[in-house]
Amino acid sequence: MNKDDIQISKFLSLILRHRPDSVGISLDPEGWVDVDVLLVACMKAGRSISKKDLERIVEASEKKRFVIRDGRIRANQGHSVEVDLKLEPVEPPDVLYHGTATRFLDAILREGLTSQSRQHVHLSATVDTATIVGRRHGKPVVLEVAAGEMFREGKFFFLSENGVWLTESVEPRFLRETS
Ligand code: HQG
DSSP: OOHHHHHHOOOHHHHIIIIGGGOOOOTTTTSSSEHHHHHHHHHHHTTTOHHHHHHHHHHHOOTOOEEEETTTEEEOOOOOOOOOOOOOOOOOOEEEEEEGGGGGGGHHHHHHHHOOSSSSSEEBSHHHHHHHHHTTTTSSEEEEHHHHHHHHHTTTOOOOOOEEESOOOBOOEEEEEOO
């Protein structure tokens, strides 16, 4: 993606995950908004995006952050606004990973992982992906999450349409630093 597309993608994340009100729209209870409503709202906010560009950016996003279906669009995960994505609980692999920054480590090992401003704690299927996520916050460190054990104790896991594992929180006893 080129620089302009990345800017637009970030703007879409802001609207579709956190601040739909910033362009005067609201999302339906499952996080969807009509594509045409979104584009008109963006234009009125001085950030015109053509439908073609929108479709291209959604398609090109290597992380598949957004999905367009039946003329509507939503973010696949990462919301801070309350939405019900209607994801079915699924059994996770035995181990998942969480990438964070070293400066958060003490607090996390003390309190566990909490969802902070988002609806869920985000977990990755691989160390590589978790490292990339952690790097967004500083010097990355990857924690191993005993997801299988959590699941057997009755904790719920969800897999977003773009492959991000989601859960409500992770207690410290399920966390281990990777070497
Ligand atoms: C940390 C990106 C202190 C947590 C990624 C993380 C992901 C604590 C930060 C998605 C803590 C929250 C989400 C505690 C958790 N004390 N710090 N008790 N519990 N934290 O951005 O997981 O590119 O809300 O470790 O790929 O980094 O936007 O979550 O460092 O999927 O599509 O608090 O965002 O996707 O940060 O990232 P975030 P995240 P996109």
